[in-house]
Amino acid sequence: MELAGKTFLVTGGAGFIGSHLVDALLAQGAQVKVIDNLSTGHLHNLQPVMDRIEFAQASVLDFDTLLGLAKGCAGIFHLAAVVSVPLTVKEPLQSHEVNSRGVVNVLEAARLNGARVVFSSSAAVYGENEVLPHEEEKPLHPLSPYGVQKLYGEQCLFAYQRLYGVGGFALRYFNVYGPRQDPGSPYSGVISLFINWALRGDPMKILGDGEQTRDFIYVADVVKANLLAMETEGGDGVPINVATGKTMSLKQLAEAVMAASGTKSEVQHGPAREGDIRHSSALVERAKELIAFQAQTPFEEGIARTVEFFRA
Numbered sequence: 001m002e003l004a005g006k007t008f009l010v011t012g013g014a015g016f017i018g019s020h021l022v023d024a025l026l027a028q029g030a031q032v033k034v035i036d037n038l039s040t041g042h043l044h045n046l047q048p049v050m051d052r053i054e055f056a057q058a059s060v061l062d063f064d065t066l067l068g069l070a071k072g073c074a075g076i077f078h079l080a081a082v083v084s085v086p087l088t089v090k091e092p093l094q095s096h097e098v099n100s101r102g103v104v105n106v107l108e109a110a111r112l113n114g115a116r117v118v119f120s121s122s123a124a125v126y127g128e129n130e131v132l133p134h135e136e137e138k139p140l141h142p143l144s145p146y147g148v149q150k151l152y153g154e155q156c157l158f159a160y161q162r163l164y165g166v167g168g169f170a171l172r173y174f175n176v177y178g179p180r181q182d183p184g185s186p187y188s189g190v191i192s193l194f195i196n197w198a199l200r201g202d203p204m205k206i207l208g209d210g211e212q213t214r215d216f217i218y219v220a221d222v223v224k225a226n227l228l229a230m231e232t233e234g235g236d237g238v239p240i241n242v243a244t245g246k247t248m249s250l251k252q253l254a255e256a257v258m259a260a261s262g263t264k265s266e267v268q269h270g271p272a273r274e275g276d277i278r279h280s281s282a283l284v285e286r287a288k289e290l291i292a293f294q295a296q297t298p299f300e301e302g303i304a305r306t307v308e309f310f311r312a
């Protein structure tokens with residue numbers, strides 16, 4: 001599907017990843033509508049493009065508003081969610097509503113309008129798996145309400161594809177970082193926290209021994225995966241890992257952040273986060289095969305751009 005000239009709805013479009021996606025869609029010549037209840041998104045993320053989009057401050061649980069916005073859309077990018085894993089542990093019921101019913105509302109709005117859906121899922125669906133790297137076809141053992149809710153969303157998408165022909169993919173994001181990531185809570189992405197501390201000269205807090213590893217992917221690459229997943233028809237309904245295929249430890253990350261910001265902070269170690277996953281790594285073959293996606297941004301470049309953003 002060609003994106004230019006078509007209309008797309010981005011749920012959670014005022015958020016960290018969603019707002020970058022809105023920018024990219026506009027740059028491609030698409031028309032964009034956004035639904036966001038601003039629970040964790042910020043209007044300032046959309047401020048430069050506000051006069052070029054249609055914005056509704058509403059929840060994806062407001063089905064009538066969602067359905068109205070989906071009218072005339074070729075596709076829906078579903079990013080709106082309770083995005084913090086620990087928050088879903090604290091509030092399983094409220095997050096179940098938003099994350100589980102939200103995805104069904106989106107799929108239903110898509111079905112009624114003949115739109116495709118690209119669903120933002122998460123590596124959280126894998127849980128703690130002794131076999132690494134994570135491969136899409138492996139058995140899943142999510143360990144948080146968040147992981148269970150994302151898996152439910154994936155399976156709803158699969159069923160909607162088979163039952164009603166709603167096209168699209170579920171994208172399993174690994175650890176996303178970049179400009180506009182909000183460092184405002186202890187559960188914010190670790191890169192945003194580290195950069196914030198480094199620039200202030202505050203100590204960097206590593207939770208645990210720092211030998212845990214993650215696959216950090218730059219936000220522009222995640223946006224690219226979304227665009228390709230919307231454009232590419234065929235193989236629809238299945239989940240796809242969105243990762244770089246490379247990992248680094250938290251210790252290495254702390255060093256890299258200091259190098260990029262030209263600062264020297266003390267590294268402090270605190271107790272490991274309860275339920276923290278030790279290692280996370282991804283096979284990235286399916287993304288290449290199905291949607292011709294490969295992460296492009298070298299880590300040094302991504303981190304430099306992110307530091308620049310936080311400095312400004």
Ligand code: UD2
Nearest residue numbers: 122123124175176187188189190193205206207212273276
């Ligand atoms: C990421 C995703 C989450 C889910 C999960 C799936 C983010 C922000 N979260 O959780 O949504 O998809 O992956 O597995 O991308 N850490 C420190 N110091 C700090 C904060 C964190 O050392 O001040 C450590 C933390 O203990 C963990 C690592 O950094 O080992 C990454 O933490 P995170 O919260 O950025 O992301 P993660 O992997 O828990």
